[in-house]
Amino acid sequence: xxxARDPLQVKYSEATNGLRxxxxxxxxxxxxxxxxYVGPAGWGFDPPSRGGLARLVNQLVTSAAGRHDRIALARLxxxxxxxxxxxxxxxxxxxxxxxxxxxxxxxxRLLADVVLRPRFDAEDVARVxxxxxxxxxxxxxxxxxxxxxxxxxxxxxxxxPYRSTGTGDRRSLARIRPEDLTAFHRGHYVGSEGLLVxxxxxxxxxxxxxxxxxxxxxxxxxxxxxxxxxxSLPRAAEHRVELRGHSQVEIRLGGSSIPRSAPEYPxxxxxxxxxxxxxxxxxxxxRVRERGGLAYHATSELEAMRFGGYWAxxxxxxxDRWSKVVPMLRSELRRLDSAEVPGRELDAIRESAIGExxxxxxxTAEAHELAIELAYHRLPEDYLIRWPxxxxxxxxxxxxxxxxxxxxxxxxxxxxxxxxxxx
Amino acid sequence: xxxxxxxxxPVTRFTLPNGLGVVLAPIPASPTASxxxxxxxxxxxERPGITGASHWVEHMLFEGSPRYAKGEMDRAVxxxxxxxxxxxxxxxxxxxxxxxxEHLDVPLDIESDRMTRALISDxxxxxxxxxxxxxxxGAENWPEFRVEEELYQLAFRVHPYRWDALGRREDIERMSxxxxxxxYRRFYGTRNAILVVAGGFEPSRTAVRIRERFSALPAGGDDxxxxxxxxxxxxxxxSELTGxxxxxxxxxxxxxxxxxxxxxxxxxxxxxxxGGETRPFAAGSGWGRAAEHPSARLYRALVxxxxxxxxxxxxxxxxxxxLFTIHAQAAAGVRLDRLERAIDAVLExxxxxxxxxxxxxxxxxxxxxxxxxAYEGASRTAFRLGYFSVVRSPEYEGRLxxxxxRVKANEVRERAxxxxxxxxxxxxxxxxxxxxxx
Numbered sequence: 001x002x003x004a005r006d007p008l009q010v011k012y013s014e015a016t017n018g019l020r021x022x023x024x025x026x027x028x029x030x031x032x033x034x035x036x037y038v039g040p041a042g043w044g045f046d047p048p049s050r051g052g053l054a055r056l057v058n059q060l061v062t063s064a065a066g067r068h069d070r071i072a073l074a075r076l077x078x079x080x081x082x083x084x085x086x087x088x089x090x091x092x093x094x095x096x097x098x099x100x101x102x103x104x105x106x107x108x109r110l111l112a113d114v115v116l117r118p119r120f121d122a123e124d125v126a127r128v129x130x131x132x133x134x135x136x137x138x139x140x141x142x143x144x145x146x147x148x149x150x151x152x153x154x155x156x157x158x159x160x161p162y163r164s165t166g167t168g169d170r171r172s173l174a175r176i177r178p179e180d181l182t183a184f185h186r187g188h189y190v191g192s193e194g195l196l197v198x199x200x201x202x203x204x205x206x207x208x209x210x211x212x213x214x215x216x217x218x219x220x221x222x223x224x225x226x227x228x229x230x231x232s233l234p235r236a237a238e239h240r241v242e243l244r245g246h247s248q249v250e251i252r253l254g255g256s257s258i259p260r261s262a263p264e265y266p267x268x269x270x271x272x273x274x275x276x277x278x279x280x281x282x283x284x285x286x287r288v289r290e291r292g293g294l295a296y297h298a299t300s301e302l303e304a305m306r307f308g309g310y311w312a313x314x315x316x317x318x319x320d321r322w323s324k325v326v327p328m329l330r331s332e333l334r335r336l337d338s339a340e341v342p343g344r345e346l347d348a349i350r351e352s353a354i355g356e357x358x359x360x361x362x363x364t365a366e367a368h369e370l371a372i373e374l375a376y377h378r379l380p381e382d383y384l385i386r387w388p389x390x391x392x393x394x395x396x397x398x399x400x401x402x403x404x405x406x407x408x409x410x411x412x413x414x415x416x417x418x419x420x421x422x423x
Numbered sequence: 424x425x426x427x428x429x430x431x432x433p434v435t436r437f438t439l440p441n442g443l444g445v446v447l448a449p450i451p452a453s454p455t456a457s458x459x460x461x462x463x464x465x466x467x468x469e470r471p472g473i474t475g476a477s478h479w480v481e482h483m484l485f486e487g488s489p490r491y492a493k494g495e496m497d498r499a500v501x502x503x504x505x506x507x508x509x510x511x512x513x514x515x516x517x518x519x520x521x522x523x524x525e526h527l528d529v530p531l532d533i534e535s536d537r538m539t540r541a542l543i544s545d546x547x548x549x550x551x552x553x554x555x556x557x558x559x560x561g562a563e564n565w566p567e568f569r570v571e572e573e574l575y576q577l578a579f580r581v582h583p584y585r586w587d588a589l590g591r592r593e594d595i596e597r598m599s600x601x602x603x604x605x606x607y608r609r610f611y612g613t614r615n616a617i618l619v620v621a622g623g624f625e626p627s628r629t630a631v632r633i634r635e636r637f638s639a640l641p642a643g644g645d646d647x648x649x650x651x652x653x654x655x656x657x658x659x660x661x662s663e664l665t666g667x668x669x670x671x672x673x674x675x676x677x678x679x680x681x682x683x684x685x686x687x688x689x690x691x692x693x694x695x696x697x698g699g700e701t702r703p704f705a706a707g708s709g710w711g712r713a714a715e716h717p718s719a720r721l722y723r724a725l726v727x728x729x730x731x732x733x734x735x736x737x738x739x740x741x742x743x744x745x746l747f748t749i750h751a752q753a754a755a756g757v758r759l760d761r762l763e764r765a766i767d768a769v770l771e772x773x774x775x776x777x778x779x780x781x782x783x784x785x786x787x788x789x790x791x792x793x794x795x796x797a798y799e800g801a802s803r804t805a806f807r808l809g810y811f812s813v814v815r816s817p818e819y820e821g822r823l824x825x826x827x828x829r830v831k832a833n834e835v836r837e838r839a840x841x842x843x844x845x846x847x848x849x850x851x852x853x854x855x856x857x858x859x860x861x
Contacts, residue, residue, distance in 0.1 A: 027452075027454070027800075028452030028453070028454075029450060029452040029453065029799075030799050030800070031795075031796060031799065032796050032799055063717075070717050071717060071718045071723070073717075074716065074717040074718040075718050075785055077706075078706075078718065078785055078788065078789040078792075079785060079788040079789065079792065080792060081706045081789070081791075081792025081793050081795050081796065082706060082792075083706050098706075099706065099792075099796075100792065100795050100796060123727065126729065127726060127727060127729070130729060130732055130754045130755070131732045131733075133754075133755055134669055134670055134732040134752070134754070134755065137669035137670065137755070138669050141667055141668065141669055141855070142564065142565070142667075142669075143564050144564065243667060244667070245666050245667040245856060246563070246564050246667055247559075247560035247561075247563035247564055248557065248560035248561050248563070248564050278501070279501065279506070280497035280498075280500075280501050280507075281497065281498065281501050281502075286494075289554055290493075290494060293549075293550035293551060293552070293553045293554050294553060294554075294557070295554070295557045296554050296555075296557040296558040296561055297557075297561070316557065316560070316561050316564075317557050317560075318553070318556060318557060318560050321553065321557075348498065348501075348502050351502055351503070351504070352501045352502050352503075352504055353504070354504060355502070355503045355504015355505070355523055356504035356505070356506070357504065358454035358455050358504065358523045358524070359455055359504065359505070359506060359521055359522075359523070361454055361455075362453070362454075362455055362521075362799075362800030362801055362802055362803075363799045363800040363803070364799065366800070418564075
């Protein structure tokens with residue numbers, strides 16, 4: 001499959017108000033459409049005293065819009081066989097609509113409605129606040145959620161956009177007024193630095209026409225800029241949080257890392273796959289679960305964002321086993337740094353990563369995820385087509401060098417949360 | 424092609440002489456092929472002392488067979504870019520592998536090798552014991568798991584639905600490799616299995632490959648029917664739990680019909696009206712619990728009113744009578760008594776007045792439209808065909824779909840009346856020990 005109808009090929013264009021548009025053809029046989037607005041509206045933009053604002057706005061945007069209150073909007077989506085979902089991250093926030101392609105025009109109109117004309121009805125705001133409060137409590141009391149939060153706080157200095165998990169605290173939520181919600185929406189759900197990604201089976205010229213029409217009112221205001229403090233990153237630390245009554249200890253070992261645009265990203269991607277990113281084949285899975293029998297999950301992730309990133313090795317295990325798992329995580333990191341990955345191992349990981357591309361093309365929704373990533377990071381239109389060749393070019397030496405930079409075990413922070421001293 | 428309004432690819436079915444059922448769904452344009460083996464074996468076939476055996480066997484089927492030493496199955500699939508996994512339910516266990524279409528032989532070979540000849544060595548069982556423990560411990564970290572496990576334990580006294588598919592902690596600690604091997608030899612055989620292949624392949628050539636690999640397997644697999652019949656509940660049962668958490672949880676359960684019961688379609692509409700779910704004909708992923716259904720009655724009565732942060736209902740299609748459940752998590756500062764009264768009022772109103780015309784029309788539209796994209800992609804196709812095959816038959820999907828669209832308002836009202844009987848209800852209340860609001 002090559003050419004314009006190849007789902008690996010994305011086409012870019014730009015509307016007059018600065019909104020970038022990315023179009024992708026659905027995989028063969030798929031009959032659904034996915035459309036996502038991505039805006040510079042992540043929680044990294046939360047004002048210092050208004051932690052939680054970006055998440056609240058993101059949730060409220062999908063609640064009610066234009067002439068549709070929350071229930072009317074839900075019924076409209078149900079009757080169309082569609083779903084409306086949201087996602088918030090440090091740098092950006094997303095709103096995605098998915099449904100039958102024959103309802104494409106209606107769905108694009110609804111997406112424009114929620115992005116451009118959210119209602120912020122008082123009862124919706126109250127409900128979303130209550131849910132946010134519960135999420136805050138969960139981040140304090142649930143081991144996995146708490147460990148993720150502790151890791152970010154140990155990796156990034158105060159004021160850094162990646163330091164928070166976007167939930168704020170009780171006081172910051174209480175400070176958020178209705179006008180804060182509308183102001184945040186006005187300033188961040190904009191055309192400049194905004195992105196609209198559409199994956200559909202056909203009719204792309206028509207889709208582009210509808211998108212341009214429906215999003216013609218999106219603000220062309222100057223995009224906000226994330227503020228990165230000049231303070232140096234915190235030193236490696238070990239942080240233990242005893243949460244009694246739970247069954248499992250959550251372990252995070254991680255550090256700050258490279259942005260997606262870094263030249264060493266493909267090699268760092270492979271390094272992470274070798275460490276714990278590739279299911280079943282990775283070293284952490286093999287060492288901790290398959291040989292050690294010590295944990296159900298032992299993985300790693302490399303989160304390379306636009307301006308920076310982080311990596312984390314993670315596992316969950318019983319209170320009597322975490323002290324055996326932690327040295328394993330550390331020693332696998334050292335091994336990655338101290339010796340090149342053997343050619344055979346690297347080839348298996350590499351070919352697995354390349355071979356799984358067709359699995360990402362089973363449905364519109366899966367292909368759409370690839371297109372969003374491509375467009376958000378401003379990668380070339382044919383990036384996915386060239387990705388296999390790029391991965392095959394990476395020699396073991398480059399993987400080792402990239403691991404030293406992007407998965408630096410020597411400067412990693414260790415987080416342990418759960419029943420550390422027994423249940 | 425459309426089968427009773429649910430668009431799905433054409434299907435070929437046949438049964439090998441050893442009893443293995445085969446379902447083939449070619450999707451010519453698909454870049455992948457998805458192979459699923461469904462066994463009619465689940466935690467329903469266990470007994471006290473070996474609860475969790477089906478799930479543990481599921482793990483062991485990745486740990487070696489005659490032609491695939493430990494780790495080689497994983498490598499064979501993942502090295503060609505494929506994915507493999509498995510899951511265990513009360514009624515069945517499913518093993519799934521999706522690969523780029525040109526590698527279809529890889530999963531077929533693996534499944535034929537491990538269907539009756541998995542090694543399940545003492546050494547690997549011992550090593551996997553802590554992995555199974557760890558999986559259970561991970562679940563126990565969530566109050567939702569603890570509450571639901573308690574609810575089923577409370578509602579059932581005889582039927583094996585009373586334990587979770589993960590098994591009891593004590594049984595995981597105690598179960599021997601010999602017991603696992605015996606369980607595997609007894610139930611895992613061709614007569615209890617269905618092989619489903621969906622995606623980009625040529626059906627007649629694939630049928631030949633399947634016969635070559637699976638025909639030689641001996642016919643096997645004991646009867647998986649469950650003899651125990653749960654007697655009617657005589658009186659409400661209650662349990663209170665405490666533990667780490669954020670805000671209180673409340674879960675209620677009532678005895679609900681099995682999948683093939685004539686009352687099932689109306690029960691599913693009750694679920695859709697109360698909680699908003701239209702599984703297995705929901706838009707989107709089609710199976711998992713959706714995040715929120717703002718137009719559903721429970722959501723409006725509990726979440727909108729400020730009593731709860733989430734509220735759902737759930738009826739799972741099961742081979743034997745199971746539970747219809749309602750779960751709600753209180754908003755900070757709200758007491759469970761108040762939440763319980765609010766739920767009772769919602770149920771009483773549905774039983775008294777039934778659904779409105781527009782509610783019922785919305786649910787029908789939601790089911791009709793949700794079914795439209797149910798078969799997008801090879802993996803999802805293989806999942807749906809396998810699921811309906813293992814619980815009834817592929818044709819059952821169409822029958823259920825038609826029956827759902829025919830359910831009338833008075834049937835929903837009557838169903839709600841007969842379902843939500845206090846004497847047949849189990850209630851679990853969970854109060855967090857920490858995380859209480861200041």
